[in-house]
Amino acid sequence: MSTVMTELPTATWRTVARVVLPLDSGSDDLPLYVDYDHTVSSGGDSAGRAGQDADKQAEASASAQQTFSVHQEGRAENIVGRSGLKVDAHSRVSFGTYFNAFPASYWRRWTTATAVRLQVELDAPGTVTVYKSNARGLRQRVVSRQVTPGQPFSVELSLASFGDGGWYWFDLSAGAEEASLRQAFWQVTDGAGADAESLSAPEPATLSIAVTTFNRPDYCLALLKALSEADGVRAVLDEVLIMDQGTQLVADQPGFDEVARALGPQLRIVRQGNLGGSGGFSRGMRETLAAGRSDYVLLLDDDIIVEPEGILRALQFAQSCRRPTIVGGHMFDMFDRSVLHSFGERIDKYRFFWGSVSGVRERHDLAAQNLRATPYMHKRVDVDYNGWWMCLIPIEIVREIGLSLPVFIKWDDAEYGLRAAEAGYPTVSLPGAAVWHVSWLDKDDGTDWQAYFHERNRLVAALLHSPYDKGGRIFAESVSTDLKHLISMQYSTEELRLMALRDVLSGPEHLLRVLPTRTADVRAARKEFPDAQVSTDVEAFPTPRLRKPPKRGKEPSAPRYAVLPLWAAATVLRHLREPSPESRVRPEQHVAAMDSRWWRLANYDSAVVSTADGTAASWYRRDPKVFRDLARRSAAAHRELFVRWDDLAYRYRQALTEFTSPEAWDTVFAEQTHSITRPGVEPATAGTER
CATH class of the missing domain: 3.90.550.60 (Spore Coat Polysaccharide Biosynthesis Protein SpsA; Chain A)
Incomplete structure (x- = not known):
């Protein structure tokens, strides 16, 4: 089927997206609405090489991508309300942007729509050029037409070729005189060749x-x-x-x-x-x-x-x-x-942890690299x-x-x-x-009072939904995470994680019972430990003094995988020994939050560590007695979790409909309203x- 379709005579078109401009024309989000940067991408060889796994293919594709840029500064002063934009003479702007391009592949995959119609109205003459892309980010020119005021541009476009990805968008260019967009919108219809009744617009939803x-x-x-x-x-x-x-x-x-x-x-x-x-x-x-x-x-x-x-x-x-x-x-x-x-976002069900879908880049700046120059955003992400x-x-x-x-x-x-x-x-x-x-x-809510909820709720979700025996890798990760907190002197965090384990082991009945009170319990338990006691005063702590200089003058680094078991054993033995007397009265180092990795903190007897937001700091101090007690309790709790995993999974899954039902929640709401x-x-x- 061709991209441009003849008009569907019996179709009912419904507006599903209007082309809009920023509510605040002075903000720095203009590139999300209209693109003055003519950067485009050549795409990449998404097929990769035979025998390559998915990650290797993604890397190969990324390395093959090329971008071509003709940069032009945005003109926020040309915005006219929410729907209008002036285009300077001999200039061109693109609406191939996050908010104004049409995500055709999503409509193709998930909805009953079979076609989309673009309508553009101008207040001053200009040229409208429509483009499409495929799942690799390669663009294709669809149609271009000069448009005059009073004669709206309208084109019906097929959704048939968007099985794996792709967008539609349009550019607006001016000739010797300024062009001016009045409004534009995208409409869909549910099909061609069906009777008129089946094509009628659905009742408006609220x-x-x-x-x-x-x-x-x-x-x-x-x-x-x-x-x-x-x-x-x-x-x-x-x-x-x-x-x-x-x-x-x-x-x-x-x-x-x-x-x-x-x-x-x-x-x-x-x-x-x-x-x-x-x-x-x-x-x-x-x-x-x-x-x-x-x-x-x-x-x-x-x-x-x-x-x-x-x-x-x-x-x-x-x-x-x-x-x-x-x-x-x-x-x-x-x-x-x-x-x-x-x-x-996806859940890695073997690790049972959240994260971005494979191939998706986190913290992508669309002002630095626009939609048209970002191939991964053209593949449909499920x-x-x-x-x-x-x-x-x-x-x-x-x-x-x-x-x-x-x-x-x-x-x-x-x-x-x-x-x-x-x-x-x-x-x-x-x-x-x-x-x-x-x-x-x-x-860094993985180390503050929220550590309890990270541990407990991840385990509960895994008990409910993990398809793997013993939850896959989650058990091993829970054990290793405990060890990392212990050798980092984050004793308050470990206490909360043990509280979470105890609650999980007590069964699903605890969820509704402790909901109104557990946060207060968690905060109370945490404040007893030095690493949870913060100060905003930089003079609250003695001046750090490192007892020994770094080995060979190098800062600590993450141990290599090959020597990790030996490194871990030596580190645990060190934390069971008494710290230096001086470390009790003076920290050895001041560690910025971004540098407070477990393999670094494990080397100190004490350290002042900044909070993630930079507003305060706390004094971590190594304590063999606390370390030994927490390690023993962690081992016992994880041993019980491993033995009882199958029984707990059965109990949580059987009770799921009970503790998520409106009637069960009503009992909590009645007491808390x-x-x-x-x-x-x-x-x-x-x-x-x-």
């Missing part, structure tokens, strides 16, 4: 938005304001549910009353005890389910900046899917707005789950598989994606739907205060 917040009232209010001003979203919105679990309430923020009046009955605030992200989002799912109005519930983090058009795109995509499908958005860095964290910074879930999926695991934080989104997949419901991370979120790179209000509605008619 959604509820669930936001969980804890002591981030300023961020949350900004999000509410953005939603209140998004007319397109308001038209499909049943309500915004704010699960406020903190002590600094969004309702107490200056300006809240104005936003509440603007949203009116579309805003509902649930005040409840701090049940974490899983408790907040489960409450949003539950309230949406109980209301019985919405087709979807959209989960949003509180500390985000939202692109409202992405919400509408996710809803349109989900409504077009062949089967109920979870549709997630990508995450950009709030403080480095053109940087995409990951293009798709995911296991999508983070709950932005995730649209059909209510029928919630009705069938239940709410989140009651795990407070960590692994709730990943486990839900795995659970949905096992029930036959896929997850799609949809390009063009995204939020900006505070980066997690300046955090403080109030439910509609602040934008007069009290006499609100009828929902409790």
Whole structure:
């Protein structure tokens, strides 16, 4: 089938994506919307060599890619509202960008759409050139046409060739005079040759938005304001549910009353005890389910900046899917707005750990390397789950598989994606739907109080979903991670991991029982250890003095794999011996957070270590007695976990429907609810205060 199609006479076309420009023309996210950089890629030899494994082929493909660049500075002053753009005379801009190109392969794979129509309207004449790409990132010119005002450009395009990847986009160029885009949009139809009734547009779907917040009232209010001003979203919105679990309430923020009046009955605030992200989002799912109005519930983090058009795109995509499908958005860095964290997430089920899909580059800067010059972004990326910074879930999926695991934080989104997949419901991370979120790179939540949740929830998820005997590699990784924390003098972290192991071993009944209280227990247990006691005062610690100079003047480095067993044995023996007396009164070194690797900290008797965000530091001190006690308890707990793995897996899987059911969660909500209000509605008619 050719790319350009003749118009389908009986087709009903439905707008699924409008070409948009930044809400804030002064921000640095312009390259995500319109591209003034003419960089393109030659693609790469994705076939690789015969006999190469997938990773080797990916490396070969990357090395074969070439880019050709003619750089041109962006002109934010040429933006006219949300949909208009002026193009200077003798200039060309491309809409082959993250937010404005059409992700054809995703529509081809997951939806009933068989064709897409591009419509472009100009206020001043220009030339519209349409391109497509394939899964290797190679571009192909489809059609080019001069367009004059009053005569919109329209072309129907087939989706047949996008089985493995590829996008559509268009460029706009001006001749001797300025060109000016008025608006453009992408539309889909469900097929050709069918009867008119089968091609009719589906009934409009609606959604509820669930936001969980804890002591981030300023961020949350900004999000509410953005939603209140998004007319397109308001038209499909049943309500915004704010699960406020903190002590600094969004309702107490200056300006809240104005936003509440603007949203009116579309805003509902649930005040409840701090049940974490899983408790907040489960409450949003539950309230949406109980209301019985919405087709979807959209989960949003509180500390985000939202692109409202992405919400509408996710809803349109989900409504077009062949089967109920979870549709997630990508995450950009709030403080480095053109940087995409990951293009798709998966679970390595042998390790049972999350990470980017193979071939996806993490923290990709689209201002430095645009979509057209990034071949990996043209291959369709299929995911296991999508983070709950932005995730649209059909209510029928919630009705069938239940709410989140009651795990407070960590692994709730990943486990839900795995659970949905096992029930036959896929997850799609949809390009063009995204939020900006505070980066997690300046955090080290694997060593602070969240270490408990990392360990416990990963083990629970593996017990529920791992297809491998004894969970595959997770057991060995848990043991080695314990050892790394011990030789790093991170005794508080190890205590929390042992607490997590004890809870896992106690069985699934503990999940709901400890949900409201475990965070306080974890914080209390941790503060007893020196490595958890931080100070923001740089003068709080004695001046470091290294007792021995580095061997051969070289800084410690990671041991080679061949000598790792011997290195580990010698290091453990060293940590069982008494430290030098001087190290008890003076640290040997000050170690920056980025350098606080286990193989480095293992060499010291004591060290001052900075926190990941750089605001404070703590004094790690080696203690053979504590080391010995924690190591003994770790060995005993892991021995029990190994012996009981099969029985525990059976028990957790049997109980899954019980501890994720709305009825089970209702018992927690009943005890933790403080109030439910509609602040934008007069009290006499609100009828929902409790």
